Amino acid sequence: MVVGFQGSLFGVPEGRFAQIALDTPVRREFAYCVPSRCEPLAPGCRVRVPFGRRESVGVVVAVDDHPPANVPPDRIKSLLAVLDVEPLLTPALLRLAHRIADDTYCSWGQALSAMLPAALRRDRPRRTIPVVELLKEVSTEEIEELEKKHPKQAKAVAYLQQAGGPMEVREFRNRTGLSKSPLDTLAKKGWVKFGRKQEVLDPFADIEVVRDSSPKLTSAQQACVDEVIGALGREVYDAFLLFGITGSGKTEVYLHAMEHCLEQGRGAIVLVPEIALTPQTVSRFRARCGQVAVLHSGLTDAERHDQWLAIREGRVRVVVGARSALFAPMPRLGLIVLDEEHESSFKQESTPRYHARDVALERCRLEGAVCILGSATPALESWASAMNPGGLRLLELRERVAGGVLPSIQVVDMRVQKPEKGKWLVLSQPLVKALGDALQRKERAILFLNQRGFAPAWHCKSCGGSVHCKTCDVALTYHRWRKKAICHYCLHEEPPPQVCTGCGRPVEMVGVGTERVEDSVQRMFPHARLARMDRDTMLRRESYEEVLADFGSGNKDILLGTQMVAKGLDFPEVTLVGVLNADTALHHPDFRASERCFNLIAQVAGRAGRSARGGKVVVQTWLPDHPAILAASKHDYVRFAQKELEERKLFGFPPYGKALRLTFEAEHRQRVEQTAEEAAAALRANMVGRTKILGPSAPPMEKLRGRIRRQILIKTDRDGLHALREVLYALSEKQGVTVDPL
Ligand code: ADP
Ligand code: ZN
Numbered sequence: 001m002v003v004g005f006q007g008s009l010f011g012v013p014e015g016r017f018a019q020i021a022l023d024t025p026v027r028r029e030f031a032y033c034v035p036s037r038c039e040p041l042a043p044g045c046r047v048r049v050p051f052g053r054r055e056s057v058g059v060v061v062a063v064d065d066h067p068p069a070n071v072p073p074d075r076i077k078s079l080l081a082v083l084d085v086e087p088l089l090t091p092a093l094l095r096l097a098h099r100i101a102d103d104t105y106c107s108w109g110q111a112l113s114a115m116l117p118a119a120l121r122r123d124r125p126r127r128t129i130p131v132v133e134l135l136k137e138v139s140t141e142e143i144e145e146l147e148k149k150h151p152k153q154a155k156a157v158a159y160l161q162q163a164g165g166p167m168e169v170r171e172f173r174n175r176t177g178l179s180k181s182p183l184d185t186l187a188k189k190g191w192v193k194f195g196r197k198q199e200v201l202d203p204f205a206d207i208e209v210v211r212d213s214s215p216k217l218t219s220a221q222q223a224c225v226d227e228v229i230g231a232l233g234r235e236v237y238d239a240f241l242l243f244g245i246t247g248s249g250k251t252e253v254y255l256h257a258m259e260h261c262l263e264q265g266r267g268a269i270v271l272v273p274e275i276a277l278t279p280q281t282v283s284r285f286r287a288r289c290g291q292v293a294v295l296h297s298g299l300t301d302a303e304r305h306d307q308w309l310a311i312r313e314g315r316v317r318v319v320v321g322a323r324s325a326l327f328a329p330m331p332r333l334g335l336i337v338l339d340e341e342h343e344s345s346f347k348q349e350s351t352p353r354y355h356a357r358d359v360a361l362e363r364c365r366l367e368g369a370v371c372i373l374g375s376a377t378p379a380l381e382s383w384a385s386a387m388n389p390g391g392l393r394l395l396e397l398r399e400r401v402a403g404g405v406l407p408s409i410q411v412v413d414m415r416v417q418k419p420e421k422g423k424w425l426v427l428s429q430p431l432v433k434a435l436g437d438a439l440q441r442k443e444r445a446i447l448f449l450n451q452r453g454f455a456p457a458w459h460c461k462s463c464g465g466s467v468h469c470k471t472c473d474v475a476l477t478y479h480r481w482r483k484k485a486i487c488h489y490c491l492h493e494e495p496p497p498q499v500c501t502g503c504g505r506p507v508e509m510v511g512v513g514t515e516r517v518e519d520s521v522q523r524m525f526p527h528a529r530l531a532r533m534d535r536d537t538m539l540r541r542e543s544y545e546e547v548l549a550d551f552g553s554g555n556k557d558i559l560l561g562t563q564m565v566a567k568g569l570d571f572p573e574v575t576l577v578g579v580l581n582a583d584t585a586l587h588h589p590d591f592r593a594s595e596r597c598f599n600l601i602a603q604v605a606g607r608a609g610r611s612a613r614g615g616k617v618v619v620q621t622w623l624p625d626h627p628a629i630l631a632a633s634k635h636d637y638v639r640f641a642q643k644e645l646e647e648r649k650l651f652g653f654p655p656y657g658k659a660l661r662l663t664f665e666a667e668h669r670q671r672v673e674q675t676a677e678e679a680a681a682a683l684r685a686n687m688v689g690r691t692k693i694l695g696p697s698a699p700p701m702e703k704l705r706g707r708i709r710r711q712i713l714i715k716t717d718r719d720g721l722h723a724l725r726e727v728l729y730a731l732s733e734k735q736g737v738t739v740d741p742l
Contacts, residue, residue: 015069016041018058018079020049020058021109025351027101029061029108031068033078039077044087044094046120048080055080059112060087060095088120088312090329092366094355099362102295104352105732105739111352115306128171128196135193136159152182157191158482163539166195170174177491204670211288211717214252221249224395225256228370232260232334237365241386242343242374244397245406245635246606250374253335253395255288255373256319262289266334266369267317268703271356271436273343274322275564279545285320295321295328318428323348323356326363333367336360341373341382342599353740357382368488376606376637377599380648381655383641396684407577407608407615409601409633424455426520431578432617435521437575439528439557443613445576446569447560448604452534453477453486453513460500460507467497467507471706481536482513490705500565517560517580566604572611580606582621582629589700591653593740594628598640600630652690658721659742660728662712663699666736669708674737682727683714691720 018041019029032049034041041047045060067073088110089097097111104111138157147154159176160167169180186192217225224242231238244250258268268289272281277296286292293307293316310316312329319328323346327335338346340361346356357373364371373382373392385391400406412428419425427435438445457475458467460555466475469487476485476494484493500507514534521530531547538544542563551559552571559565585597601619609615621629631640649656662679666672683693695712703710716724732739 005568006314009326015039016039017064017076018047018060019062019064019068020047020079021061021097021107021112022049022051022056022058022105023109023113025107025110025735027729027733031071031076033076033144034063035078038079038082041082041090042087044084044089046083046088046116048083050077050080050579058109059089059094059116060125061112067169081482086312088308088329090331092333092363093327093329096327096345096359096363096366099207100352100354100359103358104354104741106352107733110260111354114324114348114352114354117308117324120305120308121240126411128641131166131195132160132169132172132198133166133193133195134163135191136372150182151183152178153186155482156182156186159539160192162481162536163543165540165542166197167540168197169194171539171541175491175535184646197688199597214255214288217252218249218399218401220399221253221395221401224253224397228253228257228372228397229260231370232257232264232266233325235264236368237370238394239361239364240373241378241382241392242372242395242397243378243383243386243637244376244395245400246376246603247400247402247403247610248376249398250339250397251284252401253397254339254372254374255285257335257337257370258285258289261334262317264334266332267311267314267330268319268337269325269328269330269333269334270318270320270339271323271325271346271360272320272339275345276340277320277322278548280570281322285318289318291316292318292320293328295319295325326356326359333363333369335372336364337372337374339374339566342375342377342379344596353738361384377602378637378641380595380645384645384655390530399695402611405609405614406635407605407617409605409617409619409635411624411629411633412618412620414620415624417620424510424512424516426517426580427524427578428618428620431580431620432524434524434576434616434618435558435578437675439525442574444551444554444556444571444573444574445558445578446519446565446571446574446604446607447558447578447580449512449514449517449560449580450562450568450600451477451511451513451581452479452515452536452562454480454515454519454611455509456511456513457509458485458497458507459510460503460505462505463500463503465500465502465507465714467501473701473702473703477513478509480519489701510579514560516560521558521560528558529556530558530560531556532565533559535562538564561573563600566600566607569607570610571607572613575609575613575615577608577615577617579617579619582619583623583626586623586626588627591648591651594626594644597626597628598632598637598644599604601629602635602637604631605635652692652715652717654742657690658714658716658718658723660716661742662714662716662731663738663740664696664710664711664736665704665707665709667707672708672710672736675734679727679731679737682730683712683724686723686727687716687720688723689717689720689725691716 013331016034018032020032021029041063043060043666046057048055048057098108101108101111143154143158193216242250258332261268274704282294293311314331318326341357348354361371377719386394412430417428455478469476472487472489474489476487478496479486486493499509514532518532520535533547550556582601605617608617664672664676696710699711728739731737
């Protein structure tokens with residue numbers, strides 16, 4: 001049966017035809033007839049269509065009077081429904097998505113789908129979120145008892161207990177890897193209760209907004225603002241790199257640029273890392289720009305939907321949000337700000353694998369807007385561009401506004417620090433002393449460690465073996481609160497191993513995680529009030545704000561945690577920052593390892609000394625002579641960038657060349673090896689110039705969730721990449737293959 005058939009001449013349906021981009025890896029659009037009830041239809045509207053045996057929501061990218069030449073007319077199905085009266089996506093956003101699809105090796109539909117909030121990818125937005133909550137106090141003994149017969153229920157209870165309040169069911173599943181079924185059983189027993197959480201209309205609505213006026217700008221700030229305002233006045237594309245040390249008042253520059261933009265009747269988008277999207281940040285923008293839409297991952301469907309419409313209709317002219325706010329359908333866009341532009345969270349690690357920096361610049365180019373990238377430690381790509389005539393225009397803020405100075409950084413060589421007999425060394429002597437002094441002066445400290453759990457591995461002294469996950473190529477981490485060895489990738493857990501699987505001799509727990517630090521610090525300073533912030537203590541969305549508020553109001557002395565504590569926090573009372581293991585970033589086989597290490601130290605250090613009291617940073621490392629650590633300890637970004645860029649140039653890495661990683665995965669080794677070999681052959685057959693194809697080889701993690709993996713690395717230049725394009729596009733459509741531009 002032909003759906004929506006409206007009479008025809010020689011089998012050709014009447015009416016118009018729409019090209020629809022659908023969320024599938026296939027890099028083409030699909031033609032449908034437009035029934036008259038769906039008219040007038042315009043590009044940018046969402047539609048519901050039959051696709052294969054299902055229905056799917058797609059975006060209209062073109063409407064035409066003639067049927068497409070390449071499809072027999074009687075095979076063309078009809079649209080089922082139009083979901084928007086007005087186009088939801090502007091023509092500029094449609095083109096931007098096309099560009100993203102080409103640059104990141106996905107389909108137009110996949111790129112468009114990533115632009116839309118989840119609510120709009122579905123037909124009907126959800127208004128409430130399912131949550132689950134523990135109803136009774138459960139003792140450790142009870143959990144252990146439950147463990148014997150029903151380990152999954154025990155795990156569920158342990159996590160709900162740890163969450164300390166209603167947990168979103170989706171979050172529960174993400175964190176535990178469990179299905180809903182143990183929860184159902186527990187609900188029957190009366191241990192847990194399901195509920196629904198109302199969509200919060202605006203999680204930031206409650207915070208008090210005091211309209212404030214701007215402080216008098218410093219002359220350095222004024223100079224930056226003048227440049228940007230000049231560019232806005234020309235109403236054509238322009239792009240800046242605002243290089244300003246932590247606390248130099250970059251935000252004030254953004255705010256002035258935004259105010260100017262609003263006066264011009266144009267809109268502005270500000271992107272900040274998800275983790276920096278706090279009430280603190282939001283209230284600062286609201287205080288000066290009035291109505292501000294906030295887009296972040298914590299938003300619920302209905303809420304996003306409403307905000308999108310408000311933006312699309314021009315009712316809200318300022319958007320603040322994380323990565324995906326980049327796609328806010330702002331008409332008459334004047335400015336995009338990317339704060340902390342070096343942050344790796346601006347790169348999306350799922351399809352489409354775009355970098356917000358590239359897309360922001362591209363969008364500004366398409367819409368004649370101004371882009372400001374801001375950072376104390378710019379990405380080397382941005383720095384190189386700013387050093388280039390014709391690249392980003394460099395704006396600088398070299399001093400802290402409040403007269404504060406950058407904290408002194410002490411590097412502690414952990415190779416010469418001796419642990420107490422029989423103990424694992426967690427805090428070096430200099431850090432213990434500094435912490436003791438800070439506590440005595442009633443000042444606050446932040447301790448940073450990029451490793452959660454108690455200990456990240458077990459080691460066998462006899463054979464050198466370690467204890468790995470059964471389905472992933474990764475060491476198991478001991479989590480003391482669960483008394484389990486846990487795989488951080490597949491979430492599998494098992495009792496802590498006693499003996500080595502290789503030789504049967506006893507194994508020893510090695511390394512330091514946040515739980516172990518908490519334990520050590522608490523032993524050394526029993527009166528210190530400590531808050532730990534990592535994925536194990538932050539099981540509910542609300543937890544993050546609660547802990548920060550607690551720390552900010554002086555109820556805690558020490559904030560200990562993973563990268564959650566490293567960035568963006570502005571607590572003037574913090575005078576000490578301890579980096580417990582500065583080298584972790586350096587052990588990854590990645591050409592950006594040094595850059596990451598430098599950035600991390602510089603950013604964490606930036607949390608200290610934000611007031612006249614000054615600050616101190618202690619950096620513990622096993623590689624005290626590493627150039628990244630040395631440069632960071634001197635706050636010498638410029639020299640570090642120069643040296644590192646020389647090296648990138650020598651080896652042809654970005655920004656001086658293009659690099660891509662292809663990952664292949666399958667259940668069977670033979671299958672994955674074959675696919676990877678064939679891909680490598682196809683690539684080699686098309687390579688030109690200085691292109692290098694490395695592999696296929698086993699990636700650092702050869703096995704993940706039971707699937708075997710292979711990778712190919714490509715190093716090339718613009719022409720070389722162009723020559724490989726068709727092969728890469730074909731690969732991107734295959735299942736089990738990822739093409740990732742690095
Ligand atoms: P950055 O983003 O560069 O780290 P911020 O913009 O957060 O720095 O500014 C640091 C602090 O200085 C903020 O509390 C801000 O309100 C204050 N500040 C910024 N500019 C000025 C100024 N011209 N005069 C006084 N205080 C300022
Ligand atoms: Zn695993």
